[in-house]
């Protein structure tokens with residue numbers, strides 16, 4: 001599914017946090033959102049997820065304006081893994097992941113073995129199957145993050161929004177989650193701070209001061225000039241001997 005933002009503005013207490021943001025993420029594309037702290041990545045993801053109604057502009061899923069879609073249809077289409085997700089007290093991991101199936105359950109279509117299989121698969125995909133019966137509140141930060149990702153996977157979304165999904169994960173799980181996300185046949189928007197990880201996206205958008213200031217393929221967008229202007233760092237590009245792709249090394253420029 002195609003996800004588009006059309007001239008989105010978001011203002012709070014007179015501060016414009018999003019300023020005329022337009023972008024279109026193509027079906028199956030992995031789109032990286034980068035930008036300094038406070039540049040508006042989370043705010044944009046929340047608008048794209050339908051959690052915030054833009055003050056101006058609109059979000060489109062394929063050609064349908066999101067504001068005209070029933071909440072349940074949005075929940076069946078979009079999964080959002082937030083940065084500081086809510087705590088789910090006194091439930092076990094498997095139940096937390098099963099919440100991802102909620103939008104699909106009806107009186108005529110109650111929980112089934114099919115849902116069980118989807119939950120098991122999601123737990124397996126994030127490497128949490130062995131902790132399925134553990135109480136949520138006993139998990140480490142990284143384990144909780146993987147459960148949130150599993151819940152989003154269990155939703156079998158057509159569009160997946162991820163806000164810094166790797167920030168609590170050890171390096172092995174960072175790599176496996178990013179590889180998993182890239183392989184999913186769904187439209188993905190992922191906010192990332194690690195610019196070398198962002199290199200693996202199909203395209204990247206750069207947020208700065210609530211505006212989308214650049215958009216394109218990673219190697220084109222992540223130029224020395226862009227990194228200096230937006231992040232205040234100097235960059236050296238090295239070449240990875242394994243695949244001849246560029247690797248960035250940063251130095252403070254300010």
Ligand SMILES: Nc1ncnc2c1ncn2[C@@H]1O[C@H](COP(=O)(O)OP(=O)(O)OP(=O)(O)O)[C@@H](O)[C@H]1O
Nearest residue numbers: 012013017035036037038039040041042043044207
């Ligand atoms: N409800 C609010 N009221 C006032 N300011 C807000 C509110 N929500 C967000 N902001 C501000 O809006 C700006 C953008 O925040 P946002 O969380 O979207 O940035 P971000 O790019 O995701 O940052 P980070 O990389 O630190 O996660 C920040 O300066 C933040 O303090």
